[in-house]
Amino acid sequence: MPSINPVGASVAAVLQNAANARRFPHCFLVSGGSDASRRETARYIAAMIECTGERRPCGKCRDCRKISENVHPDLTVVETGGKSATVRLEDVRAIRETSALPPGEGRARVYVIPEADRLRVEGQNALLKITEEPPEFVYIVFCAESRSALLPTMLSRLYQIELGAAQADASGKALRKAGDACRAAVDALCSADAYALAAAIRAAGKDRNDISLFAGQLRLILRDAMMRGADGFSGQPEQAERLAERFSFERLAGLMGAAEYAVEAAARNANVNLMVSMLAMKLSDAAGI
Ligand SMILES: [Zn+2]
Structure with missing residues (x-):
């Protein structure tokens, strides 16, 4: 049975901290670790946002289950086209357009960009506004091997989670x-x-x-x-x-x-x-x- 698989205890603690901030962050950057662990963390964040259980993410409710199976209608995972491909600009524009719409069945729309290091400058620029003032029901999780692939202006707007970093432990x-x-x-x-x-x-x-x-x-x-x-x-x-x-x-x-x-x-x-x-x-x- 699929489940929301936890991220290490230390990352969960960092996220709990984020949840205790005055406002749960809308835009995240998950860096370091492996591609699989970054995706897992992004899914965990999405489940934290959508979960309707008591201790979020509960891993059991309808929303958690749909997220773990990658079929939640409000979770959009923006993939690149292949090995050398970048994140397509049309997909970035689609984020901008659909983010203006209210969520379908969940609490919010969550966008995950698993290979944000393949986001070109124009793509990042197209997302600046939305990361600056994200609509109330929009969350974006960027994942990247290294933060250096993102523009400083973009970085300053993201809640950063480094897998395996000293901070987390x-x-x-x-x-x-x-x-x-x-x-x-x-x-x-x-x-x-x-x-x-x-x-x-x-x-x-x-x-x-x-x-x-x-x-x-x-x-x-x-x-x-x-x-x-x-x-x-x-x-x-x-x-x-x-x-x-x-x-x-x-x-x-x-x-x-x-x-x-x-x-x-x-x-x-x-x-x-x-x-x-x-x-x-x-x-x-x-x-x-
Ligand atoms: Zn749940």
Whole structure:
């Protein structure tokens, strides 16, 4: 019997966190892991949205079952045409058009793009508006091997879930340490103190996971700052607000790129010392200090 197969406990916890945010995110990016695990996670998110059971996703209700069998009328999976193919522009346009219609039998329309890395720039541009202001009953899940395939403007609008990343497996203590380092880094950025910024990054920890965790949280805060507190995924709204007051959108996007760099470098097992120096330099450059 098909079932909504869970994603690892850590990813489920991240999603539960998302569910506890002021507003359940409408647009997700699932990256890392295998193609199969990304699709599984997308299905899990779709089931969380459509489920009519008590503990969502219950895996038993009509909606959960239809999603697990890939026959839910409100779930649209946008596939590419073949190995070298990209996501067709006409399919992207169809998302835009159908997203204006109310759902058929479920709570919402859910679109999944399993190979969003094959979404061309024009396709991404066509989806910018809908990711910026998604209609109340529309959700989109992008899946990609690596986030770098998506435009920064697009990335800033997505709730990002990295399979197998340090973020998903971190302990509460590690998260708090990263949070403290982020606060110190925001202080340093706002007061244009490059020396304090480098110290804040060093205080995040000595190993790759510590830096990845720090950069991952900083990225969320920057995302919230760029969205001007529209929803708030970072759990550090006051830091986001300070950044939003101090920096222009372009500067914030540059800072986001620097944090992005560190998360990806950590995933590639880059040398830690080098990564820390590069991150400090890139953040300073982006902030103009
Ligand atoms: Zn259910």
